[in-house]
Amino acid sequence: MRAATAAGREVFGYNRSVDGVKAAQFDGFDATDSLDEALSRATQTESLIVLAVPMPALGAMLERIRAIAPDCPLTDVISVKGPVLAQVEAAGLRPNFVGGHPMTGTAHSGWAAGEQDLFAGTPWVVSVDDGVDAAVWASVMRLALDCRAFVVPARSDEHDGAAAAISHLPHLLAETLAVTAGDVPLAFALAAGSFRDGTRVAATAPDLVRAMCEANSEQLLTGLDRAIALLAGARDRLAAHSSVADLVEAGHAARMRYDSFSRPDILAVTIGAPGWRDELAAAGRAGGVIRSALPVRDSRG
Amino acid sequence: MRAATAAGREVFGYNRSVDGVKAAQFDGFDATDSLDEALSRATQTESLIVLAVPMPALGAMLERIRAIAPDCPLTDVISVKGPVLAQVEAAGLRPNFVGGHPMTGTAHSGWAAGEQDLFAGTPWVVSVDDGVDAAVWASVMRLALDCRAFVVPARSDEHDGAAAAISHLPHLLAETLAVTAGDVPLAFALAAGSFRDGTRVAATAPDLVRAMCEANSEQLLTGLDRAIALLAGARDRLAAHSSVADLVEAGHAARMRYDSFSRPDILAVTIGAPGWRDELAAAGRAGGVIRSALPVRDSRG
Numbered sequence: 001m002r003a004a005t006a007a008g009r010e011v012f013g014y015n016r017s018v019d020g021v022k023a024a025q026f027d028g029f030d031a032t033d034s035l036d037e038a039l040s041r042a043t044q045t046e047s048l049i050v051l052a053v054p055m056p057a058l059g060a061m062l063e064r065i066r067a068i069a070p071d072c073p074l075t076d077v078i079s080v081k082g083p084v085l086a087q088v089e090a091a092g093l094r095p096n097f098v099g100g101h102p103m104t105g106t107a108h109s110g111w112a113a114g115e116q117d118l119f120a121g122t123p124w125v126v127s128v129d130d131g132v133d134a135a136v137w138a139s140v141m142r143l144a145l146d147c148r149a150f151v152v153p154a155r156s157d158e159h160d161g162a163a164a165a166i167s168h169l170p171h172l173l174a175e176t177l178a179v180t181a182g183d184v185p186l187a188f189a190l191a192a193g194s195f196r197d198g199t200r201v202a203a204t205a206p207d208l209v210r211a212m213c214e215a216n217s218e219q220l221l222t223g224l225d226r227a228i229a230l231l232a233g234a235r236d237r238l239a240a241h242s243s244v245a246d247l248v249e250a251g252h253a254a255r256m257r258y259d260s261f262s263r264p265d266i267l268a269v270t271i272g273a274p275g276w277r278d279e280l281a282a283a284g285r286a287g288g289v290i291r292s293a294l295p296v297r298d299s300r301g
Numbered sequence: 302m303r304a305a306t307a308a309g310r311e312v313f314g315y316n317r318s319v320d321g322v323k324a325a326q327f328d329g330f331d332a333t334d335s336l337d338e339a340l341s342r343a344t345q346t347e348s349l350i351v352l353a354v355p356m357p358a359l360g361a362m363l364e365r366i367r368a369i370a371p372d373c374p375l376t377d378v379i380s381v382k383g384p385v386l387a388q389v390e391a392a393g394l395r396p397n398f399v400g401g402h403p404m405t406g407t408a409h410s411g412w413a414a415g416e417q418d419l420f421a422g423t424p425w426v427v428s429v430d431d432g433v434d435a436a437v438w439a440s441v442m443r444l445a446l447d448c449r450a451f452v453v454p455a456r457s458d459e460h461d462g463a464a465a466a467i468s469h470l471p472h473l474l475a476e477t478l479a480v481t482a483g484d485v486p487l488a489f490a491l492a493a494g495s496f497r498d499g500t501r502v503a504a505t506a507p508d509l510v511r512a513m514c515e516a517n518s519e520q521l522l523t524g525l526d527r528a529i530a531l532l533a534g535a536r537d538r539l540a541a542h543s544s545v546a547d548l549v550e551a552g553h554a555a556r557m558r559y560d561s562f563s564r565p566d567i568l569a570v571t572i573g574a575p576g577w578r579d580e581l582a583a584a585g586r587a588g589g590v591i592r593s594a595l596p597v598r599d600s601r602g
Contacts, residue, residue, distance in 0.1 A: 103493040120388035123491055152490055162487035169481060170499035172545065175552020176531045180470060182526055182555030188425055188562040189453055189588050192404040195559075197498045198471035202556035206549045213458020213545045224536040228529060230477045234541055235525040238518050245471065248510045253383045254483030255503035257498075262490040287490050 003028050007146035012047075015037035015111075023111040035061075039068040048139050050100075051076035054106055054208070055215040058084065060086070062091035073136040075100045079163060080215040081127055081156035098136045099127035101127035102149055103167070110203055117148070123289065124149035127156050138296040141271075150181040150263070151290035164219035165279045169227060171209050172220075174202040218289035238256030263289045302330050303417040308447035313348075315339035316412075325411040336362075340369035348442050352377035352402075355509070356516040359385065368417035376401045376444070378465060378514040380513040382428055382457035399437045400428035400457055403450055404468070410506055418449070423497060424590065425450035429581045435573030439597040442572075451564070452591035454581035465520035472510050472523075475503040507530050564590045573598035 001024065004011045012030040014037075015021050023292065032038050042049050049072045053061055058078070065074065074097045078084050081099045088097045104122040106113050124144035137297040144151050154162075178199045181187040186194075199211075211222055234247040266288040269279050276297075302325065313331040315321050315338075325332040334337050343350050350373045356363055360377070366375065375398045377468075379385050380398045389398045405423040407414050425445035427438065445452050455463075479500045482488040488496075502510075514521055535548040549594045568579050569588040 023580070031507065076554035095570045096338055098444040103491050105494070116404045121388050122493055125491065129498045131558040152487075154487055154491075158487050159387050159491070162482075165482040165488045166496040170478055170495040172535060172548060173478055173499060174495075174556075174587075175548050176528050177471055177474055178536075178555035178559065179529045179531055179548070181463075181466040182468040182551075182558060183525075183527070184463055185455075185586055186455055187466045187560050189561065189564070189585065189590075190404050190426065190460070190463045191407070191467045192423055194471040194475075194502045195467040196502050198474060199552075199556050202552045203560065204553070206546070206553045209549045209553075210546055214539070214543055217539050217543055221536060221540055223485075224532060224539070226481045226484070227477050228532050228536065231473065231525060231529050231532070234473060234477075235522065235529065238515070238525070239522055242515055242518055243511070244509055244514045246508075247473060247476050247480070248507045248514070250483075251479040251500075251503045252505070252507045254512075255475075255500050257481065258489050258500070259482060260493065263490070270515065273509070284490065285486050288391050288550070289490075 001031070002033045002120050003147035004143065005029065006116045006227055007148075009143075010045075010145060012041060016108075020111045027111075032222065033135070035064055036068060036300065039064060042072050045068045046072065048073045048136075048143060049166040050143070051078065053078070054210065054211045055080065055083065057197065057278070058087050061266055062087060062093060065094060066091050070096075072096065073133075073139055073251065074098075075126075075136075075140045077102055078215075079167065081125070081159045081163075083215050085127070086154050087130060094131075096136055098132050098140045098142050099125075099129070101125040101159065101163070102144070104149075104293065109208060119144070120148040122149050123152045125152050125159050127159065128277045128284075129156050132277060134276070134296060138145075138271050141290060142293055145290070145293055153266070153284040153288075153290065155281050158281070158285065160216050160219045161222070164223040167221040168213045168216055168218050168220045171204065171213065171226065173200050173227070174199045175209070178202040205294075231273050260286060263287050265292075266290050266294070270297050302332070303415055304420050304448035305444065307417045308328065310444075310447060310451075311346075312328065313339065313342060317465075318411075321412045325460050327410075332448045334335075335367055337483065339371060340365060343372045343373050347373065348439075349374045349376065349444060351444070352379065353363045354379070355512045356381070356384065357512065359388050359394075363394060367392050367394060371397075373397065374434075374440055375399075376427075378403055379516075380468065381516040382426070383463075384426070384516050386430060386457050390431060394432065395432075397437055399433050399441045400426075401441050402426040402429070402460065402464070403448070405471045410509060416536075417467055420445070421449040423450050424453045426453050426455050426460050429454045429585075430457050431578065433578060435577070435597055439572050439594070442591060443594055446591070446594055453583040454567070454589075454591065459586065460522070460581070461517050461520045465524040469514045469517055469521045470524040471503050472505065472514060473525065474528070475500045476510070479503040550601070562588060566587050566593075567591050567595070571596050571598050 001011050021031045021033045111285045139251040302312050322334045324330045403425040567584045
């Protein structure tokens with residue numbers, strides 16, 4: 001709400017927390033704790049609905065949207081995309097839906113944890129799954145750009161594989177590090193930068209971490225298996241040959257590749273033109289990002 | 302050199318790198334690339350020698366000290382304490398030696414990577430092993446305090462167990478995360494805060510990471526075994542019950558304990574008084590730190 005309002009958009013919001021709504025109203029925002037009221041207004045104003053709820057709350061929310069605002073364009077900011085798409089489809093809302101995921105956040109939650117600049121300069125994934133509507137896609141793209149994010153177009157399944165590797169696995173490694181150190185005398189007394197950085201995300205509320213990890217369990221299991229195999233290999237070579245060279249050199253090389261990873265602008269795609277979804281998915285896979293709005297051909301390309 | 306000079310101390314240094322020495326001289330510091338010259342001067346001025354070399358270079362350095370400056374008080378800033386103590390003992394220099402480890406650093410190395418404030422507000426371990434000399438201990442304590450660190454007294458073996466958990470294991474987890482993500486399409490394109498934080502130390506030069514991990518292999522194996530067991534347990538429960546609750550809740554609780562970990566000042570110990578080494582080790586184990594110089598009774602307490 002803060003970021004879109006700062007961009008000059010008309011924004012209104014619903015939250016089930018009366019305290020959260022009051023805090024937003026106190027800060028001058030247009031918020032209500034009546035879901036039906038917010039959805040009726042969305043229908044009347046043909047607003048883009050942005051779902052920002054934990055996975056377990058999604059089903060009930062989609063039911064109300066189906067009942068009150070079935071024709072509104074719809075997006076979400078939930079951290080996993082395949083399972084959301086499946087629930088949206090089950091609710092009969094897939095034609096108006098384009099999934100989204102701003103890859104940013106804080107370790108805190110609730111109204112007070114947000115800030116206007118939260119999305120500035122960060123990737124916001126917009127899903128290019130088969131059959132997504134060009135007009136809805138373009139409106140989600142414009143929302144992300146207005147919030148000063150850059151858009152990464154990606155298929156939902158590829159997003160989830162990447163999210164497991166760069167978001168969900170890091171959370172579990174941070175929890176592992178915190179637990180391991182917590183059992184060692186003197187560890188907290190000596191902890192410095194590498195421990196603080198390595199466990200920062202372990203301060204995230206456990207329910208949020210569980211929700212994102214458990215909703216993406218299939219892809220996360222693949223990442224966990226790979227991480228365990230790498231650590232077990234390093235352990236065995238350290239025991240047998242007193243060397244961690246293989247893991248350390250591969251890790252350093254990967255991090256160097258990340259540091260030099262470039263994000264070329266996607267400029268030559270027209271949303272709605274033939275083959276636009278596959279073109280965007282391929283461009284996103286190659287590191288491409290959208291920094292200013294692409295042209296749109298028509299609404300059912 | 303920068304931190305001790307800023308505190309008003311007379312400091313001179315040796316480095317085998319001619320370029321490094323020139324860079325330090327250019328910045329106004331008293332540096333030489335002649336080890337024998339530096340050690341002769343240390344003997345004449347009864348200076349405290351601070352060893353800041355990688356483990357593999359330690360043996361040759363200790364030989365020269367034994368030959369030229371055998372009576373100088375001696376400390377080190379190497380990241381592992383047990384193996385250093387063993388080499389110092391083998392070189393016949395244990396009577397004048399008190400190990401040290403400033404728990405700070407950067408991902409870079411060389412003269413340009415240092416800064417005067419590097420130690421400010423960070424823990425500097427000073428070893429209280431059996432038989433350490435009170436006068437040498439006090440002079441190492443004063444060096445650390447002059448560099449604006451706080452002193453954590455610890456036995457070498459306990460230091461190494463803690464260092465494995467909060468420094469060496471985090472490096473290997475960061476390498477693991479970088480490698481895992483590097484193999485997944487889209488991962489670098491989507492990487493944000495938790496990945497950047499989780500892999501920051503993977504940017505450290507591989508030789509430095511290998512040197513610190515491999516020198517502490519025994520303690521690191523214990524930490525690796527624990528981490529692998531935690532991840533494997535989480536993996537199995539995620540596969541069987543779609544839950545990562547156990548690991549996430551334990552990790553969050555440990556991180557919260559770390560955030561509220563207090564560092565009471567150690568005030569009531571006199572260095573050199575009967576039982577001072579055991580008293581300091583116990584106080585350090587309980588989180589205690591030295592923020593201003595403790596009194597010293599005599600030089601062979």
